Amino acid sequence: DAGVTQSPTHLIKTRGQQVTLRCSPKSGHDTVSWYQQALGQGPQFIFQYYEEEERQRGNFPDRFSGHQFPNYSSELNVNALLLGDSALYLCASSSWGTSLQETQYFGPGTRLLVL
Amino acid sequence: AQSVTQPDIHITVSEGASLELRCNYSYGATPYLFWYVQSPGQGLQLLLKYFSGDTLVQGIKGFEAEFKRSQSSFNLRKPSVHWSDAAEYFCAQSSYNTDKLIFGTGTRLQVFP
Numbered sequence: 001d002a003g004v005t006q007s008p009t010h011l012i013k014t015r016g017q018q019v020t021l022r023c024s025p026k027s028g029h030d031t032v033s034w035y036q037q038a039l040g041q042g043p044q045f046i047f048q049y050y051e052e053e054e055r056q057r058g059n060f061p062d063r064f065s066g067h068q069f070p071n072y073s074s075e076l077n078v079n080a081l082l083l084g085d086s087a088l089y090l091c092a093s094s095s096w097g098t099s100l101q102e103t104q105y106f107g108p109g110t111r112l113l114v115l
Numbered sequence: 116a117q118s119v120t121q122p123d124i125h126i127t128v129s130e131g132a133s134l135e136l137r138c139n140y141s142y143g144a145t146p147y148l149f150w151y152v153q154s155p156g157q158g159l160q161l162l163l164k165y166f167s168g169d170t171l172v173q174g175i176k177g178f179e180a181e182f183k184r185s186q187s188s189f190n191l192r193k194p195s196v197h198w199s200d201a202a203e204y205f206c207a208q209s210s211y212n213t214d215k216l217i218f219g220t221g222t223r224l225q226v227f228p
Contacts, residue, residue: 004158033215042119042205042218043159056215090158094214104214106151106158 004107025093032074037088121219136191138206146208
């Protein structure tokens, strides 16, 4: 079982550019959540996808968007990058419809640096 | 609004010493509480979780945590720390109607031999 995988591991962009991050959930999971972890901070919830739809959203601007594919993998897109978008982006997967006690599994993250 | 506070930014202990990491939550009803560990270059690994029932929860790697409603706390403990426990520890909560996790700012644990 490969667990949650994310790509790329590191990324450098300049202000104003757009970026796409990718996540493959753990086998058997159908729900993907994205978190942003700024340096020295705890992760902050961006949004969650299930059945190819955004189900929940945190307090992030519309520059942050996502997508989920039929195979349950997901993308996080960030437009018009700002310096403050530099962070570790974490993906978590889980099974929708199971008890809330179901554990979410996190990937290793993608570290984004915006110059 | 829900929030999680980890008062200690950085803790240093000697190998073999006991450990307690503090966590306070803010939520009216009974929250779902978690402790995660993050090693450099790694994702978050779940140590333990509390939803209901016994207020003392056992986790992996010899960790335990105690839920105290009267103090709105969920402190993580380990009786004897190993050098490999050096990492960043995050307390988190969610609620009954969402699995969105709200994290504290983390406590960095350093272990001296």
